[in-house]
Amino acid sequence: MFILLLTYVKPLSEIDRLIPPHVEYLEKNYAAGTFLFSGRREPRTGGVIIARAGSRAEVKAIIAEDPFLIEGAAEYEIVEFHPSKTAPDLDAYREP
Numbered sequence: 001m002f003i004l005l006l007t008y009v010k011p012l013s014e015i016d017r018l019i020p021p022h023v024e025y026l027e028k029n030y031a032a033g034t035f036l037f038s039g040r041r042e043p044r045t046g047g048v049i050i051a052r053a054g055s056r057a058e059v060k061a062i063i064a065e066d067p068f069l070i071e072g073a074a075e076y077e078i079v080e081f082h083p084s085k086t087a088p089d090l091d092a093y094r095e096p
Contacts, residue, residue, distance in 0.1 A: 001095065002059050003079040004049040010073040012044065021067040034062060036093070046074060052093070056080060 008015050029035040029051070037050040053059045059078055068074035086094045 001081055001083050001093065002051045002053060002056075003081065004051055004059070004063065005077040005079065006041075006046040006048070006068065006074045007077070008044075008046050008068075008074050010071075014071070014073050015068070018067050018071055018073055025066050029062060 026035060026038055026049075034053055035049055035051050038047065040047045051059060051062070053062065056078060063069055063076050063078075066074075066076075069076060082095045083090075083093055084095060
């Protein structure tokens with residue numbers, strides 16, 4: 001499992017321009033079962049995505065398709081973790 005932390009490096013006006021293609025990117029990855037949760041950070045300095053993927057290389061290939069990254073509007077930090085404990089409603093995401 002991966003936490004993807006986005007940090008905006010361009011003005012919000014540029015981010016707002018890229019929201020429609022970024023949402024398409026998110027929807028594609030939700031449909032593929034890769035993205036589980038996402039949302040913007042507060043204050044609005046970036047975003048957070050919780051993703052499920054087989055490897056860091058796979059995650060890097062996925063984020064390379066994000067219009068925010070392609071346009072140099074955001075940077076990504078990738079945090080890999082193994083969810084060994086979950087709330088009961090999220091048991092399906094628990095890893096050994």
